[in-house]
Amino acid sequence: MIRLEKVSRSFTVGDQQVAALRDIDLDIAAGDYVSIMGPSGSGKSTLLNLIGLLDRPSSGTYRLDGGDVTDLTDEQQAKVRSEKVGFVFQAFHLVPRLSAAMNIELPLILAGISPAERKTRVAQLLKNYGLTDRADHRPDQLSGGQRQRVAIARATSMHPAVLLADEPTGNLDQATGKEVMNLLEQLVAQQVTLIVVTHDPAIGGRAKRQVRMVDGQITGENKSSVLP
């Protein structure tokens, strides 16, 4: 599904080149559940942005779903993001002026899907995530857990093959965090490839594959066959 070969990414800070990722080789199969853990500054978010096509590698190649996506134009990148990738952020990133339902509908609107189709999909998503009675509430009228549920519903509205979560529980208390993780893990059962970036071992430890990063390099990998 995802294949990174010798991928590096460096930034220019002032007049210095800072390497955020160095020669990353990573293979992730469809339907995998992978967590990427490491201290802050280890490059795990940069890796996630690369996988999500929000960024480009400085060198190396990236193949997604069989196709080379290393050198796509902005427009092509956007199309791939729209069709194959869903994002869940630590800060939720809901549009404050839009209702929960409208936030969930946003990717469908951007993709130009017909209003009738949008309506049924949004209604289904609201139902799936227990948000039906919150549909018309704006984000500031929702709890943290509800907001993240809206964000997950939004991320899955286009039926992406890959779901990328960057510290999805970072702004939530433990109980709500667990609830959110459960929702994400249910998606794995539906053959969605889930990649979670976190520095919390309790969250990262839930994944079948756990990739550890330090200083822009993958330093180790655990495989656990049992979900806690």
Place this chain on the structure above:
Amino acid sequence: MRLVDVAQFASGSLRGSPTRTLLMMLAMSIGVAAVVVLTALGEGARRYVVDQFSSLGTNLVILLPGRTETAGITPGMLIGQVPREITLDDAEAILRSRAVKRIAPLTIGSATLSRDALNREVVVLGSTSDLLEVRHMSIGIGRFLPAGDIHESTSVCVLGNQIKRELFGNEQAVGQWVRLGDRRFRVIGVLAPQGESMGMRTDELVIVPVASAHQLFNTSGLFRVLIEAKSRDAIEQARHEAEEIMFQRHGGEKDVTVITQDAVLATFDRILTALTLAVAGIAAISLAVAGVLIMNVMLIAVAQRVKEIGLLKALGAPGRQIRALFFAEAALLSAIGSAAGLALGYAGSIIIGQVYPALPVSPPWWAVLAACATALGTGILFSVWPARRAAQLDPVAALAGR
């Protein structure tokens, strides 16, 4: 993304910050309203002048003594001779031209009009029976000056409507005698009320036969000769022949001026159209200012909504879509702003029309069109840069709010 959705999304983000949106629309609408009102005023002034000239009569050529332009030194000027006056015979001679339909000689002066104890100062117009036709006047009661020999000084007069009311009230005026200066005149008619035209209130005039006026003011020269040409095409010929006749009668000297109503009208028309354009141009500057304001606010909006733009990109919106969204916002703002401005402008024009009923105030269609086009144009033009900026944001940095 569907067009309807683009519009909906843009209007949603406009509604998201109502104060900002209202202020921008206000700026836009004031600009458009300024163009509409100012051009309406300019156009009103133009039409006012045109109407005034038309009310003077149709196909008019006006003959006046003296020259308004110098043509070198004439022998007469060396001995201090003033331009020769136009006499009644001169006026009659002009009728020889085949292009001339009729003429009305004019002598003007002021005298005291009295009836019993009532008296007032009035403007006295000496003319002939043809004046009624030439000047498009209409008679209310009685009849106008009798036709006949233009040298005959009969003691009859026609009163303006207001003069009649002041002197006679509701009494019958026709047939009564009034005193004008040191002569007695019999009232034979009263003019219908007709208001003002070219600064002369016909309601406050007293009209007497031209020969009587000459005796009254002890003069023999005419103030003007109004010449009506047979048709519009004959105006130029009438002008030329009148000039020719006067040239011959005045011993080969060009000491009269002949102006045509059309020429004067065209000049005024040109001046006032230029004025209207200039005023519209000045008003359009306020539209440009509104455009700059829109750019400024859009730039702020881009800065404020960096995270939202980052999110839209993460959700799969390409740069051109984000550009389209910001364009749509600017276009919507300008469209609603100019609609409000049009309403405001028309309301303003109507109010001005109420306050100055004499002025036919109405914004010309070209100005309305230009104002709206300029508003939309500047709105969209000035949003190019902010929209580009939004579209080019790096999604990772934008999501982090940088």
